[in-house]
Amino acid sequence: MTKKILETIKKYEKKGDFNYAESTDAVLTEAQKRLGIMLPEQFIDYVKMFGSGGIGGISILGIGLDGSIMFEEETRDYRQYGLPENLVVIENIDEWLNCIDCTTGKIVSWDQSGFVKEESDCFDDYLMQQMHDVIDNLK
Numbered sequence: 001m002t003k004k005i006l007e008t009i010k011k012y013e014k015k016g017d018f019n020y021a022e023s024t025d026a027v028l029t030e031a032q033k034r035l036g037i038m039l040p041e042q043f044i045d046y047v048k049m050f051g052s053g054g055i056g057g058i059s060i061l062g063i064g065l066d067g068s069i070m071f072e073e074e075t076r077d078y079r080q081y082g083l084p085e086n087l088v089v090i091e092n093i094d095e096w097l098n099c100i101d102c103t104t105g106k107i108v109s110w111d112q113s114g115f116v117k118e119e120s121d122c123f124d125d126y127l128m129q130q131m132h133d134v135i136d137n138l139k
Contacts, residue, residue, distance in 0.1 A: 001045045002124055008131050012055045021051030021063040031072045037088060037102040042123040047071075056134030060127070061090055075099075081112050090123075098126070 028044055052062030052070055061070040074089040078097060083089070087099035087110055096111040100123060107119045107126040120126035 001042065001049065002128075005124060005128055005131070008128070008135075009050075009055060012131070012135060014055070016053075017055050017058075018050040018053040019063075019065050021065050021067070023048050023051065023063045027063070027067075027069065031069045035072060035075055035088060036085060039088065039102060040100060040105045040123055042105075043090065043100055046123065046127070054127070055131055056137070058127075058130050058134060059091060061092070082114060083110060084116075 028039070028047065032039055046060065047062035050060075050062065052060060052064065054060045061074055064070050071088055071090055074092060074097075075083065075087070078089055079085070083097070083099070086101055086103045087108065088102055089097045089099050090107070091098040093109075096109045096115075098119065099108055099110050100106075101108050105122050107123060109115075109117045109119055120129060
């Protein structure tokens, strides 16, 4: 995770933006095995550091306070509706899902019609863009 991301979070974080649920390498490794994928380190670092959530209403799926693996549960649910096996849901935006493409590390949007659109080259770029969008709306 970049210094710029951490500085932005520190500057704009409000109470409740993140749940800070604890996660271990073992828990994340098992989730990856069950999903049959390898998550990018940037996303793993985020989940281990923040649990889930994000500033200003960003809702990155990570680990729940009850220990649930939110990204795994959401991914399993949407695989029943055609979500490709290489995608892992990191944010549910109702009409579409933002996902990590675990074969490329890119962030894509997916909807149930099968439409896929590339959003960012990597998780850190995606997160930084999402935070800038939120910050711009606060002004």
